[in-house]
Amino acid sequence: MKNINIGIIGVGVVGSATVLLLEQNKDIISARAGANLIVKKGVVRDMSKTDKNIKIPLSNDINDILEDDDIDVVVELMGGVDVAFEVAKKALSKKKAFVTANKAMLAYHRYDLQKIALDTPIGFEASVAGGIPIIKALRDGLSANHITSIRGILNGTCNYILTKMTNQDISFNECLKEAKELGYAESNPELDINGMDSAHKLLILASIAYGVNAMPQDILIEGISDINQDDIFFANEFGYTIKLLAIAKKIGNEVELRVHLAMINKDEMISKISGVMNGVSVIGDKVGETMYYGAGAGGNATASSVVSDLIEIARDSYSPMLGFKQPLESGLKIKPISKIESRYYIRINVLDKAGVLSKITSILGDNGISIKILLQKTSNNGIATLLLSTHKSNELSIQKAISNLCKLDIIHDKPYMIRIEE
Incomplete structure (x- = not known):
């Protein structure tokens, strides 16, 4: 059985979980991949903060991975946009397969990477909705369908806050404080609560579904920080639940892309996604509605998606990055806000x-x-x-x-x- 050597840039929460998952489940992973997936080395920002359970060689120099000819796959889990994009370009230029969980970088550079990659595989399942295999569902499972719409709850922090406000009649600021204390929100949760995190993910899904190359500045993006209990009261009174939704809709030759709070009927499946969980509803012209639910963040859930990409690469069964080799539909444009x-x-x-x-x-x-x-x-x-x-x-x-x-x-x-x- 062949060996696939992996270098992980960013051995933090997700990176550490990926290393441990590959070790703890190596037998079943090898059986499914048809290869041994071996993490040869990792890169961290601060050597003093590494997980004691991680036994791979570590350094703080990215080039230790990029310049190593024995590394077959570069896994980027460092975050950020510009440096991560440079890492991706360098890895692909050296014909190393590339796996990332970086939704922000992909929101700006997904088409750049697809052009650079040519026949070098790129995996990014972990960039949207954590452990939910929504990328593969759209790119492969639903590939025979025209996608009519996508509606997603793609940020667990916001969903936790909104669920808490709805169920316990407490303020936004109180819910946000509790989310931070429980580790559901970062110390600076701005990208979560202002809708930008969900927008990054929506842009990735829209590229796969429609082949459109929209940027964050092209679409409607609003957050949740101004909601109060009067809004919750009205929603409850008339049978609605309030969620932060990422929405893509194809109407004629236009695609709507928007992220904002929405009142949705309590009977809809997506309205029942509660707490920190994520959910995505996809409607195809032939299959109708399909629903995907699960953990949208966290080390183990996200690592599960990272490893699924590694297995696909090991099998040599990867798809084109965005799931198409020629334009999906001609004449599609983004609907003006x-x-x-x-x-x-x-x-x-x-x-x-x-x-x-x-x-x-x-x-x-x-x-x-x-x-x-x-x-x-x-x-x-x-x-x-x-x-x-x-x-x-x-x-x-x-x-x-x-x-x-x-x-x-x-x-x-x-x-x-x-x-x-x-």
């Missing part, structure tokens, strides 16, 4: 006095927006909270309406909006 259509929920804090509602409905009406549901919460210190939902409108109209509402002297603070995904 201003033209995205939805129903909307709006929370407005106003002065509690006569004539307020007529001014609000007038501005909404001037922008072609009609109200479907309206609730008023009890006034507090002369401030009333209006909770309303609209009939279908579009982003341009709703943003203009909110901007005009902010100019009214009866508005206490900027209205807050969540899309209703139906």
Whole structure:
């Protein structure tokens, strides 16, 4: 049985878990790979912080792996964008197979890598949804289908916070504090709670499903930090659950790509994904809806996906990086954000006095927006909270309406909006 020599750049939580998984399950892995997968060496930033259970040779010099002619596969688990991209290019230039869990780097450079790689395999299953094999499902299992839509809960930190707020009636800041204490959120969780982490992952999935080369700046990205219990109340009252969704939809020759909070019907499968778990719903034109659920982060779950790529490379059965050798569909373009259509929920804090509602409905009406549901919460210190939902409108109209509402002297603070995904 042949040996496949592996170098791991970034032997942190996921890297250490990968080393241990390859050792602890080596018999079954070798049987499935048809080869012995051997970690020859690893690279870490700080030699003093290495896991004592890791018995492979370690250094802090990336070139110890890149310049080693005996290394067959480079596994990049270091994070970041620019340095990681340079590592990938150098590995591929030396015809070393490349495996990564780096969604940020792929969000910007996935097409660059596909061009550079030619016939050198690249694996990136671990870059989206941790241990869920969503890359292989889209690229291989559903490859006969036109993908109608993808809706994903792709960030466990946000899902934990939203689940906690829904179930226990506590504030966003309290939930975030607890998520940090439990290790579900980083000390600086900005990329999680501002939606960017989910956006990176959505861009990867959209490339596989549609062959579109969008960048983060091209799509709608919003976070979760402004949600409060009034929003949870409204959702519960009308049968919705609030989730941070990564959404891709193909409508005609346009693809919508967006990440934002969404109210979704409680009966939908994806609404039941709770806590730190991830879930992805994919609808194909022939297969209908398929659902993928599991751990979206964590050392062991992510290592499971890293090793699955290593096994595929060892088998010489790898697919083209993004799953196609020629353009999937001609003429597809990214739908402008201003033209995205939805129903909307709006929370407005106003002065509690006569004539307020007529001014609000007038501005909404001037922008072609009609109200479907309206609730008023009890006034507090002369401030009333209006909770309303609209009939279908579009982003341009709703943003203009909110901007005009902010100019009214009866508005206490900027209205807050969540899309209703139906």
